[in-house]
Amino acid sequence: MINTSVFQNKKAAYFTLGCKLNFSETSTFGKMLADLGVRIAGEGDVADICLVNTCSVTEVADHKCRQAIHRLVRNNPGAFVIVTGCYAQLESESVSKIEGVDLVLGSDEKANLIQFLSDAWTAKESAAELNEGGKVESLHEYHSVKTKMIKSFAPSCSRGNRTRYFLKVQDGCDYYCTYCTIPYARGNSRNPTIASLVAQAEEAAREGGKEIVLTGVNIGDFGKTTGEGFLDLCKALDKVEGIERYRISSMEPDLLSDELIDFCSQSSAFMPHFHIPLQSGSDEVLKLMHRRYDKTLFAHKIELIKQKMPDAFIGVDVMVGCRGETPECFEECYEFLDDVDVTQLHVFPYSERPGTAALRIPYVVNDAEKKVRSKRLLDLSEQKRIEFYARYIGTEQEVLFEKAARGKAMHGFTSNYVRVELPAKLAKEEYDNQILRVRMGEFNRDKSALQVELL
Numbered sequence: 001m002i003n004t005s006v007f008q009n010k011k012a013a014y015f016t017l018g019c020k021l022n023f024s025e026t027s028t029f030g031k032m033l034a035d036l037g038v039r040i041a042g043e044g045d046v047a048d049i050c051l052v053n054t055c056s057v058t059e060v061a062d063h064k065c066r067q068a069i070h071r072l073v074r075n076n077p078g079a080f081v082i083v084t085g086c087y088a089q090l091e092s093e094s095v096s097k098i099e100g101v102d103l104v105l106g107s108d109e110k111a112n113l114i115q116f117l118s119d120a121w122t123a124k125e126s127a128a129e130l131n132e133g134g135k136v137e138s139l140h141e142y143h144s145v146k147t148k149m150i151k152s153f154a155p156s157c158s159r160g161n162r163t164r165y166f167l168k169v170q171d172g173c174d175y176y177c178t179y180c181t182i183p184y185a186r187g188n189s190r191n192p193t194i195a196s197l198v199a200q201a202e203e204a205a206r207e208g209g210k211e212i213v214l215t216g217v218n219i220g221d222f223g224k225t226t227g228e229g230f231l232d233l234c235k236a237l238d239k240v241e242g243i244e245r246y247r248i249s250s251m252e253p254d255l256l257s258d259e260l261i262d263f264c265s266q267s268s269a270f271m272p273h274f275h276i277p278l279q280s281g282s283d284e285v286l287k288l289m290h291r292r293y294d295k296t297l298f299a300h301k302i303e304l305i306k307q308k309m310p311d312a313f314i315g316v317d318v319m320v321g322c323r324g325e326t327p328e329c330f331e332e333c334y335e336f337l338d339d340v341d342v343t344q345l346h347v348f349p350y351s352e353r354p355g356t357a358a359l360r361i362p363y364v365v366n367d368a369e370k371k372v373r374s375k376r377l378l379d380l381s382e383q384k385r386i387e388f389y390a391r392y393i394g395t396e397q398e399v400l401f402e403k404a405a406r407g408k409a410m411h412g413f414t415s416n417y418v419r420v421e422l423p424a425k426l427a428k429e430e431y432d433n434q435i436l437r438v439r440m441g442e443f444n445r446d447k448s449a450l451q452v453e454l455l
């Protein structure tokens with residue numbers, strides 16, 4: 001039983017690190033706490049509850065998590081501090097020992113966050129009553145089952161304060177790429193039913209949502225739990241009234257089926273926008289990474305997308321400097337990316353992760369070289385994105401506008417993910433979350449968007 005009265009009018013501070021999935025989950029935790037009467041702590045408020053949703057994708061991410069916990073503890077003396085997410089799963093015991101931490105929940109336990117919080121809150125209050133002078137000690141409690149036992153699925157469909165909804169359709173991963181810790185942190189691939197996801201999309205539509213981003217860890221693997229397929233999910237979501245735009249957050253090249261590409265080209269709601277983690281344009285490196293495709297398959301997918309949707313925006317993840325990436329392998333990767341018709345590269349320098357198979361590969365790239373390689377790919381990315389944007393100058397497009405601070409320019413995206421800017425003098429609050437027709441003008445000052453006027 002949860003005693004909700006103890007949470008009435010309490011204030012909570014949230015801090016999230018990492019991917020869209022984490023942001024979406026934090027926002028769901030926020031919603032659940034709001035249902036118990038917990039408000040968001042405003043600027044200058046001392047929070048009663050602090051929640052940190054952590055990431056462990058790199059060493060830097062781990063460090064940032066610890067820093068965030070220390071900062072929240074320092075700024076919110078006496079607050080009940082909960083830590084969850086990937087770093088909390090991988091390092092639950094050591095995270096629980098950090099000064100001020102009350103409760104650490106691993107990837108399986110976070111689905112029952114409210115129950116754990118309620119129990120631990122009561123325990124902390126009782127301990128404080130027994131202590132002389134009511135001195136409040138941190139609980140330093142942690143709950144996390146072994147990776148193989150992670151079975152629960154914490155549903156999440158949240159807008160947070162963004163215009164777009166993020167609908168979590170899948171969690172975990174069975175791929176075990178050699179450089180990645182995610183399968184250890186999030187467990188095996190699992191998913192809810194199509195019917196439950198359609199119900200969440202319908203709810204988002206009722207709340208006025210127009211665009212939903214489908215998120216997950218390896219969403220092309222959707223169906224492991226229910227025997228359904230990702231394409232079936234897309235077909236079902238396509239029929240939800242009110243949702244005018246869907247985007248697929250990321251899809252492994254080997255799981256991006258030709259049928260799915262064909263479906264997106266026919267659907268008016270699934271946008272011509274793809275995000276594909278390539279990781280390397282060298283077959284030798286792809287093999288070392290245990291990726292399940294080669295560059296020929298990747299090139300075929302890009303060709304098919306462009307043949308069916310010439311305007312499609314294609315974002316690509318690339319990892320540089322991983323073990324085994326010799327200068328020759330990197331040059332091969334660079335040339336491949338230069339040739340292939342993609343729009344933007346998301347470049348990540350490789351980071352050593354304890355316990356991963358990649359550590360057994362002897363060839364190591366030093367940090368200075370990783371920086372040089374990252375810079376070359378980032379320059380290539382910028383050149384490709386600018387060429388892509390320039391094609392749309394002078395055209396008419398439909399843009400979903402996003403909330404902006406009063407007196408500031410508004411931003412939004414076309415169906416094929418070109419970022420646009422409506423100058424402050426033309427911006428109006430009522431354009432927020434509206435799909436409006438615009439004429440695309442020249443680049444804005446920093447070339448991050450095209451300036452537009454409304455038609």
Ligand code: SF4
Pocket residue numbers: 173174175176177180181182183217218252
């Ligand atoms: S597909 Fe590979 S890189 Fe992606 S989450 Fe799974 S193991 Fe990690």
